[in-house]
Amino acid sequence: MIATGTMTRAAEAMSTSQPAISAMIAALEREVGFKLFFRRGSALVPTxxxxxxxxxxxTALLGIERVKRVAVDIRNRRRGGLRVAACSWLGSGYLPELVTSFARAHPGIEIQICPIGSTDVSAALLEETTDIWMLDASASHPLLESEEHVVSCVCVLPQSHPLAESAVLNPDLLRGIAHVAPPRDNPLAAQVEEAFACAGVRLRTTIRAESFATVCSLVSFGLGFGLVDEITARHLKPLGLTIRPFAPTIALTLAAMHRTDRQVSIAARSFLDAHRRLIGAVHAESGQVVAEKIGSVQARAPS
Known part of the structure; x- marks a missing residue:
């Protein structure tokens, strides 16, 4: 009535009759306990x-409209928050690429990245604030459901190293070359030591670095070779690294985890979907690079 000015126009706007409008006004006045309109001749004037x-x-109607828009934004992944806890070896390569891809697709979602060690999962669960855990598969908890992906490890060398001509590297080829290693508690360290021991080759570790990113950086300065996950190597190749497959195969298992005792949010499901797509792209690119390198070496081999 106030917006339209007359009962006739109000009835037309609401696709109803004037008597129905009069009944609505009377019912509302009874509910609120005071007069909303008074008559001035044939017109109804607001009190x-x-x-x-x-x-x-x-104001209330505008608030309802805002709530509706927020609901639409959340449903369409344009609003909300996401907290991701990740192990350190993901922080220098894979995670930035994954977060960038997700953030560009969902710019309204605030993302919080928290570094976490495998032994910190239980403590993080007590806070009940994390949506997704990105850890190595050695981490586990009864309240976490895990989706696991194998991430191959590769050998990184300085770009000008003579072994850059080899299609695949192994302990025998790396005999006597300085090794830049991750910390002993890194899940890859024991696998590397076992691979060299089984081949009867002494592993000459000269430096231990805190992260795979630091390993790659030190290797780029010519301090030896490193064995790191293919994700970090792929991301840091512009430092001036040569990347080659390593035999025997060693790998890390990346586990994307979420809690089983609560519903996974729409944002978290979208993040997991982005993770699956990126892991698939990494594996596809890795296979193509290996095939091209082996083909190149075979083409140069004397017949």
């Missing part, structure tokens, strides 16, 4: 109380 009530009603 001061009616004007004050209308102002609050308009």
């Amino acid at each position: 001061p109380e009616g004007m004050a009530f209308d102002a609050q009603a308009q």
Whole structure:
């Protein structure tokens, strides 16, 4: 009534009759306990109380519209928050690429990245604030459901190293060359030591670095070779690294985890979907690079 000015126009706007409008006004006045309109001739004029009530009603309606828009944004992954806890070896390569891809697709979602060690999972669960855990598969908890992907490890060398001509590297080819290693508690360290021991080759470790990213950086300065996950190597290749497959195969298992005792949010499901797509792209690119390198070496081999 206040917006349209007359009962006739109000009835037309609401696709109803004038008697129905009169009945609605009377019912509302009984509910609120005061007059909303008074008659001035044939016109209905809002009372001061009616004007004050209308102002609050308009504010409430705008609030409802805002809530509806927020609901649409959340449903369409344009609003919300996401907290991801990740192990350190993902922080220098894979995770930045994954977060960048996700953030560009969902710019309204605030993402919080928290570094976490395998032994910190239980403590993080007590906070009940994390949505997704990205860890190596050695981490586990009864409240976490895990989706695992194998990540191959590769050998990184300085770009000008003579072994750059080899299609695949192995312990025998790396005999006597300085090894830049991750910390002993890194899940890859024991596998590397076992591979060299089984081949009867002494592993000449000269430096231990805190992360795979630091290993790659030191290797790029010519301090030896490193064995790191293919994700970090792929990301840091522009430092001036030669990347080659390593035999025997050693790998890390990346586990994407979420809690089983609560519903996974829409944002978290989208993040996991982005993770699956990126892992698939990494594996596809890795296979193509290996095939091309082996083909190149075979083409140069004397017949």
